[in-house]
Amino acid sequence: MNHAASVSDRLLFEKSRPGRGTIVAPPVEDSRPLTDLIPAEFLADAPPDLPELAELDVVRHYTELSSRNMAIDANFYPLGSCTMKYNPRRNERLAGLPGLLDLHPYQDESTIQGMLRLLDEVQGFLGEIAGLPAVSLHPAAGAQGELTALMVAAAYFRDRGETKRRRKVLVPDSAHGTNPASAHLAGFETVTVKSDHRGLVDLADFHAKLDDHAAVFMITNPNTVGLFDPQIVEIAQALHDRGALLYLDGANMNAILGQVRPGDMGVDLMHYNPHKTFSGPHGGGGPGAGPIAVRDFLAPYLPVPRVGRDEQGGYRLETIADHPKSIGRVRGFFGNAGVLVRAYCYIRSYGPEGLKNVSRDAVVNANYVLALVKDTYPVPHGERCMHEFVASARGLAREKGIRAFDIAKRLLDYGYHAPTVYFPLIVPEALMIEPTETESRETLEAFAEVLKSIAHEDPELVKHAPLTTAINRPDEVTAAKQPILRWRRPAVEGGASSANGRSALVPTAGREPALVGG
Incomplete structure (x- = not known):
């Protein structure tokens, strides 16, 4: 353990010294004891058991703790499938403007016309990017967006009297773990569809499991091994011929912004992760947003409230009275407005061509890192990828006993956040790496060199890493x-x-x- 860690590992309680404090109370003119001045019902039997320290010691304690955090401002985050990119701080400042930050969801609609207009424009932007006309900003996160979309699908089939027949949701074996969970919560059974040797949907297995009981097929495209599945149009047609729907997990939209619209590929429903694709806080438990976009025939079932227009051209929140077939609320109020403001700023700042460049740069960066590391960490599903790729440490595990978990831990010693490991499950000893579009060539090269050097280090050292953390x-x-x-x-x-x-x-x-x- 390094010296800095050994000194600062103590808790505030351990650093406490009786009589020390951060406040010097002014003299009280009344000479009576404080216990005589405070009513008895407000007096405790004993002082609270709190640490006693000088102010500077407290400041240094928390400052030192904060320096241990991994942060996008200080570290490279090659976290596959999570798109941990740098987001402009300007968007944080704009979302904090008093006219946006100080609003209350119980205010009268006439007093929040600016915010409602902004949210209405966000709905329009997201619909255009998706190629799907109807949007709900209601869901609070990507996983809830998934669930909400499947609840919309369930309501659609229920309205058609097909609830008993449409009971299955097909999910690829490379899907995000939330996919089958969302399907189950929405009342469906989950059927797993295999991947082929290329890492794409196995069409033979897909067709074998597609029948008249299928309600939805959930696909991530580009998928979790970082490949765009060109079979998606054929998949969509087969589903529609059976009366089923195609859902897109929008976690990887960062790879196709402005390049292709999901609706044009045959997608019927999808969700966005604004913190991945657009600008928003990522991690720490929230706040989040997970807007969904759907085809027009599914619009009646979207959750409410939704932003709409009144007869005078103003903005209003539409309720269940306006959309009697709606699934209702999936969270409080009308969505996480602060995150959606950041997404609005991001989209407006970049514009159509800028959003295309985001995807282009993300794809170039991922392919560059892949080319740098593939000889040390083989990539089972090809030498080209979209915005992320999945390498394998299986050879190192066999030859030296160094597993993906060990590599992830050792990277911490070099100041890098670990990539996603052991996902997707179809790749043994998986290292899922997503550089994002905001990293420089120099950063990517330095990361690749460290990743390769770890493969040649003393296995016992790597298996006991990290060595420089507390x-x-x-x-x-x-x-x-x-x-x-x-x-x-x-x-x-x-x-x-x-x-x-x-x-x-x-x-x-x-x-x-x-x-x-x-």
Whole structure:
């Protein structure tokens, strides 16, 4: 462990010294004790058990903790399928303007006409990019957008009296894990469709499982191995001939912005991830948005409220009274407006040609990194990709015992966030790498060199990485199942308390214990 980590690993409670504080209270003119001045019902039996420190010590403590965070401002994030790109800070400032930030969802519609107009324009932009005419901004995240789209599909078939017959959702074996979960929550059965040797949908298996009970086929295109599936038009036609619908998981829209419209490929429903494709915060549990776009015959079933126009040309929120076939609300109010404002700023800033360039640059960057690392980390599904690719560490695992997990940990020592590992499941020892369009050539080359050098390092060193972080490999299962979310002063013999508070620790592999969630 490095010196900086050993000094700063202590908790605030461990750094506490009786009598220290950050506030110097002014003298009180009344000479009576404070306990006489405060009503008895507001007095505690004992002071709260809080750390006592000087202000500078507190500031340094939290500043040091913040420096341990991985952040797009400081680190390269080659996180496949998540599109962790840099988003202009200007969009954050614009979304924070008082006229946008200070609105309240319970305000009268006449007082939020500007925001409603902006959201109406966002609906139009997203519909045009998708090639699908009807848009809902309601869902709170991409996964909820998936679920909402399938709920719309379920409502459509229910309205047609086909609920009992249309019970199956077909999902490729390379799909995001949320796909089958969304299908189940929407009341469907999930049927897995195999991938072929190219990493595309196995058409023979698809046709074998497509029957009159199929409701929806969920496809990610480009898919999770980073390939565009040119069979999508044939797939769409086969589904439509059977009366089924084609849903597009929009997680990888960053690869095709302005290049092709999902609606033109035969897609009936899709969702967007504004934080991946457009500008928005990514990670940290939110806030999020997951707008969906659908064909016109599915529009009556979209959730409400939706932004529309009144007879005088103003903007209003349409409700279930306007759309009696709607599935209703899927979240509170009318969507996560702050994230949608950022998406609006991103789209307006780039314009049509700029959005095309986003995809072009993302594809070029991914193919460049692929070319740099393929001899060390083979790419099972070809030497070309879209915005991401999936390499395999299977050879290293066999020859040296170095697995994808070890490589991910070792990259932390070099200041890089790990790529996605072990997904998709159809690639053994998968390293799913997405450089994004915002990274420079120099960054990509440096990352590739580090990735290749790890393959030639001492296997025992790699298998014990990271070596420069405060902790290396916490027991992740224990941390997830038995998280310690608060510090407790441990009791010691004789009823006194220990000063170091190390009761709130979980053992780690070969290193000092690590506080989890503390």
